Each structure stands twice: as C-alpha cells, then as structure tokens.
Amino acid sequence: MSTPVTQAAPVAGSVSPTFRRLHAAAVARIVFGVVWAIDATFKWLPGFVHGQTLGKELGKADKITTPVVHQWLELWHTVAGWSPAAFAVGTAVIETLIALGLIFGAFSNLVFIGSAVFSFGIWSAAEGFHLPWTSPGMTDLGPSVGYIFASLGLYYAAAGSVWSVDTVLQPKLGKLSFLAAKPATV
Numbered sequence: 001m002s003t004p005v006t007q008a009a010p011v012a013g014s015v016s017p018t019f020r021r022l023h024a025a026a027v028a029r030i031v032f033g034v035v036w037a038i039d040a041t042f043k044w045l046p047g048f049v050h051g052q053t054l055g056k057e058l059g060k061a062d063k064i065t066t067p068v069v070h071q072w073l074e075l076w077h078t079v080a081g082w083s084p085a086a087f088a089v090g091t092a093v094i095e096t097l098i099a100l101g102l103i104f105g106a107f108s109n110l111v112f113i114g115s116a117v118f119s120f121g122i123w124s125a126a127e128g129f130h131l132p133w134t135s136p137g138m139t140d141l142g143p144s145v146g147y148i149f150a151s152l153g154l155y156y157a158a159a160g161s162v163w164s165v166d167t168v169l170q171p172k173l174g175k176l177s178f179l180a181a182k183p184a185t186v
Contacts, residue, residue, distance in 0.1 A: 022184050025159035026105070032150055033102025036115070040099050043092035051084025057126050064131050069124075076125035094118060102154075105164020108181040112155035119147035158184070 047053050058077045064070050080087040098118065101111035123129060123144035130142035160166045160181030170180035 019162075019184065022158060022162045025154065025157035026161075026163040028157070029102050029105065029108070029154050029159035030163070032154065033099050033104075036095060036099035036102055040092060040095035043088070043095050049085070049088050049092055051080075051086075051088045054080050054084045054088060064128055066131070069129060069131065072124060073128055105160045105166050105181070106169065107179045108160025108164060108166050109155065110179040112151050112160070116148045116151035116155075119144045119151060123148065158182075 043049065048057075058073070058080050064073060095118075098111055098115045101107055102115070123142055127142040127144055130145075154160075158181060161184040164181065166180040167183040170177050170182055173180055
C-alpha cells in the first residue's frame with residue numbers, strides 16, 4: 001500500500017516579492033479607477049452634461065497672457081463652444097471608460113496611456129496649467145498633473161497584469177495585444 005501524497009500548507013510569506021508588488025499595483029489601479037469613477041459621476045450631473053458649466057471650466061483664457069498658452073485655451077474654449085452638450089457628454093463618456101478600464105483592468109496599456117494624455121488635456125485646457133503661478137494663495141499645480149504621473153506609474157508598474165480582464169483578453173487580441181497588459185507569469 002502506498003501512502004497518500006499530501007501537500008504541505010503554504011508557508012506564510014511564501015508569495016514572491018514580485019507577485020506582492022503586482023498585487024499592490026493592481027490595488028492602486030483599482031483605487032485609482034474608483035477615483036476616476038467618482039470624477040466621472042460629477043461629469044454626468046445635469047449642470048455639466050448639458051454644457052452649462054463649460055464656460056467656467058474652460059474660461060481661464062482671459063486670465064492667461066502667455067501667448068501660446070492663451071491660444072491653446074482659446075482653442076478649447078472655441079471647440080467646446082460649438083456644441084457644449086456634446087463636448088460635455090464626450091468628456092463624461094471618456095472619464096467613465098477610463099474608470100471602468102482601470103477598475104476591471106481591461107485594455108490596461110491603452111487606458112494608462114490614454115488617461116495620461118486625457119489628464120494632460122484637462123490640466124492644459126480646463127485647468128490652464130493652473131496658471132498664473134504667481135497668484136496669491138497658489139498652493140499646487142492642480143490635481144490633473146498628478147493623474148498624469150499616476151497613470152504612467154501604473155503603466156510602468158504593470159498594474160494590469162494581475163486581477164484584470166487583460167489576463168483573458170491579451171492572448172486573444174493578436175496584433176492588438178499591445179493594448180492590454182501581459183498576464184503575470186511569476
């Protein structure tokens with residue numbers, strides 16, 4: 001008679017440091033997704049989605065005298081002015097998609113880079129780079145600049161490689177597999 005083979009109970013702390021790092025990055029990705037979801041919720045409120053607050057949101061051009069920055073702000077004010085409601089709904093949709101992509105880890109590489117670019121757009125247009133930096137009471141550069149670095153940090157931390165839809169999507173995407181994070185193999 002042979003004796004049954006039993007598996008030893010896992011030793012506490014036996015998870016590799018790399019896997020712990022990836023899990024921590026995934027938690028940060030999900031929490032960042034919740035932050036984006038809260039922000040997207042505000043964009044779906046009637047005042048914004050009907051374009052009623054866009055003048056205030058994009059109206060910093062009058063206060064900025066730097067020529068290139070002033071022209072950039074005027075450009076976005078003009079684009080949003082063509083159809084304020086469509087511009088507002090587009091913004092709400094993009095923020096909602098970013099939130100869902102981060103929470104579920106779907107198309108993570110696209111979402112990380114896309115949210116960094118979108119955040120730069122918000123920082124440069126709606127927040128006007130938080131200029132003028134010499135105004136009394138100036139205490140920060142605005143929240144969107146932090147979103148840029150958080151998105152890029154999650155990209156470089158491979159935050160979509162665990163606890164994500166990407167682990168199923170990425171192998172099936174073929175030539176477009178670069179849009180999703182590679183599943184962890186540790």
